[in-house]
Amino acid sequence: MKYWQFFLYLFLPLFSTAQIAGKVATQNNNPLPSASITLHKKNIPSIIAFAISDKDGKFIIHYTANTNDTLELNVALLGYSKQTVFFLPTEKKDFQFVLTPEAINLPEVKVKNPPVWQRKDTINYNTSEFKQAQDRVIGDIIARLPGMEVTPGGQIKYQGKPINKYYIEGLDLLEDKYGLANNNIPADAVDKVQVLENHQPIRVLDSVSFSDRAALNIKLKNNAKLKLLGRARLGMGAAPLLSEDDLSLMLFKKKIQFINTYKYNNTGVDNTRELTSQNFADYINALQNGAAKNDLVSLVQPQAPPINSKRYLFNNAHTASINQLVPLNKIYQLRINAAYINDFQQQESHTSSRFFLPNDSVLITENNNYKSFLNRIDADATVMANSPNYFLKNHTRFQAWLPFAKSNITGNTLLAQQINNPFHNISNDFRLIKTNKKRITEWSSFIGYVTMPQQLQIQPGLYSNLLNNNSPYEAMQQQASLKNFFTDNYLSIRKRKGRWGLAYKVGANLQSQLLNTNLQIKQNGLLKNVADTFQNNLHWNRFRVNTEGNFTYETERIRLALNLPLQWIYLSANDELLAYTEKRNALLPSPSASIMWQLSPKWSLSSAASYNQSLGDINSITNGYILKNYRSITNNNIPLPENASGNINVNITFRNPLKILFVSGGVNVSRTKSNLFYSQSFSGSLETLLATVRNNFANNLGFSGRISKYITNWKTSINLSTNYNLGKRQQLQNNTVVNLHNTSFMFSGGFTTKISQKINTEYNGTYQNYKTKSQLSKTATSFKTFTQIFAINYNVSEALFIKLAGENYSINSTNSRQQYLFGDASVRLKPKKSKIDYELLLNNIFNTTEFTGLQLADNIAIISNYIIRPRQVLFKVSFSLQ
């Protein structure tokens, strides 16, 4: 005994200092090191002394305690059962413990990520926070995320701007047909959705060329990354006999990604939307180059009603797609995207269109019984490399669209119209960007060939006074074929010096087109040409050389860009038969400037100004008449259209991921100058287009704003958005210039909220007001619509879900008022741990069978009445691979 301990004994005779020792072992008598041995007073948690067993399982504890207290010795090691012994300090000194293994049953400590958080330029949305029990695919969740918006066509916008990429685990599998991912990736498989702000998809250009667009990245849960995901579904219903079946298989590994789908339905679900490109800028570009489908002839057919497409779509559609991304080696990736659509659609409608003319008005009524058949193949193969110093993309595209449609029209005239308007496109787009210490060099070459051999047939022959010397005939047949060859090549060099960036681009492109049209009539079974003036054999060659200087200046907070493109166009068009030639030289500058200013970490401002000049295309100078549709015969015996437009926009955004508040707003001003006035003239229901050379202007001023906020405690997200647009256009009426004013206003508000663990609701209401007023008339014509969409989900148990949903449309015009209410109900049973779920749906509960819509343009008012899908019952069984 130590000296000081002796004194302790002297003065505190109640306390003793002692030592206990022992050994901890397993049942097999193996020593158990690292076990905790703690000494307490009986039933008092505070530790008097402790030891950790050594490599032989042995321990020694020195302690001081009241000799009368019963002591408690606990031996524990995670993964083994705990043992406790009680003893008096006087009795026992040596302990042998045998611990038996035991499952660890302790609550885990997990990081609860906030619903939304930000790291540098990335905003992360924790999907579990936004997911509701009824969600099946990731698109259901994305539509609900604050700051985001999904248009009815499937385009995703962040802070009001369309996203520029949709990545899955950082890989670009689908380019801009991201509807396939959005509609098929199971909601359960996604861990978080990331928004990459100001995202430049080409890594070489990352610090050189900046972007004000955001990209989306889907981060999957770890277990979803390794295995095949997918779903198989069978659905049957009535009436008539309905079927809805689909199969989707997908895999998202580092080395391979694919999404393969097959879907069929005749229930009104538009699956072709997910195969549609969502990049409108690319589409407009293709349209200008003649690489997009721009029909030469058409059927008279009312516009789709402004309601949910599942209400009016009488379809019978098969869609299939294959999308695969594989690395070829360490640098290159190969991507294959192919899609096939086979669709048969029907529609019955009744339309009355009123054209307001300077002195009177023309009313055309049509009962339209329409059927369309489509076979469409799209195939894309892309080789890509996207590293920080090397970018390559070679994209080969093949498209074959074979649509055929016919309709019977009764009303003012009785006729049958029929159209074949195929579109074939083959193109190759190559782009290479290399970088070295001094500069970034880019080569790009696009080459494409498009054919559109189209045909419109009308029975019986109309306008015999005009086409056949007043003698009646059986049918008219308009042939129209366009062949388009297009190539665009450029070289650009970029340099970066400190904060300055300089890019210089030089390019050349050629568009060579041939348009053949011929109107024929059939009399006594024989086809004959109407006249030379009803033919076009137009050769068009447009050669363009462009140079472009691009200057950027960048600081931490401000990015400025000035873009100075200058193009020289040489254009020649000729039609031998009509003795028409046009040759043009033009030098067209289209400068633009932009600024992005990070005012604070939360506020940012961007503004852009641009001036653009363009010339008309081959369709605007057809000298021979073309029967565009049964009631329009047009020629363009006019000079080449010239348009110039200026545009300025200012956008401001605010986002606070911490408070989950996203706000953005913008102003847009534009002015367009055209050298031609177009006006219609009618003889009966035959419309001809007239053009007069006279400069005219159109102005537009638009405001937009949106706010979205998520309230974490209430599990509620709220969205508000508004648009206000003022437009002024000029029209030529009786040779005087008349101003037309259009005003449109939209306000939309919605929320989704979790009322309780079991009940959640969604609501969205949109109010729209459209007004048009001519300078000559005192009153404006206007119409207002109010659309409400609501849903209530009730999770009766973990396995049973009930959903009630509805839409209410209210349409008010100056002299009519209409209300439509649609209701749907569904019950879904998903037994726990089962891979199969069952769903019973009742659509259009109130059995609304007709819908009347209204359209208003400058001087046209169209009232269309559509037959819509009646009440129907559907039973679906889905099997999910998970």
Next chain:
Amino acid sequence: MNKIIRAGLILNFLLSFFFADSQTIDSAFTTVKYSFVFRPDSTKENYTKEDILILDIGHKYTKYFSHNRLIRDSIMARQIELPSISNGGSYIADMRNTPSAGSTKILYRNLQSNTVTVTDNLIFDNYLYVDSLLDLKWKILKDTLTINGYLCTKAYTHFRGRSFYAWFANSISLPVGPHLFGGLPGLIFQLEESKGNFRYKLLTFEKQVLKKPIIFYSKNHIRTNRLEYRKILQSMLDNPNGYAASHGMIFKEKDGTIEKTPKIPYNPLEMY
């Protein structure tokens, strides 16, 4: 210094492809994550850095390493894997959007002998030493606090020149914790140096359903002891260029003179 680190890291990476050798020593049944906030310079009170550390716990060994470093390393490895297109020999690693550099130290605790094997990469070389931790003694205090739903008890130690307070959960009977700390009758949830220079906080405590292997990387280690290692580290931080020069890498200014780099502040957890 930056240049040296960059050069060294890349060198190391290239070397690691040739010499990396790994061995699975155990499998973790539990993983703990700690946040670590520290003052790199004791004279600058308001300047702190952060790291996230992972403690993989097996039945025989634990492994403690920086999560941030792991992420940076894997990003860098991926970028270096991509062959350089523009000009041979130069590597560009895009380290944006990666977490700040984490600790290069990896600690393997032998739960049977209660010793810790420390490996560290001092830019050019990898060092390894075994710390017996005989001088780590705890005093258990009366205070208790519930952290993340676990009742924790306070403990105090004076360890290698600094005082630390720890909160450990008696109900998770594992004598482990962040860094070298352990030997308490429960998992350490929080640990703080008395002057606030070092703060560890438990972020997660999760069971590993699929047992995660604990891999020991033996990257051509130079075996040393703790005191020797401290001397090397000190010399590197005091004179980074001299340290580089001792490995044959000389950084010159444009005019040819040898570049002088300032001393790097050093605020070690262990004072001796």
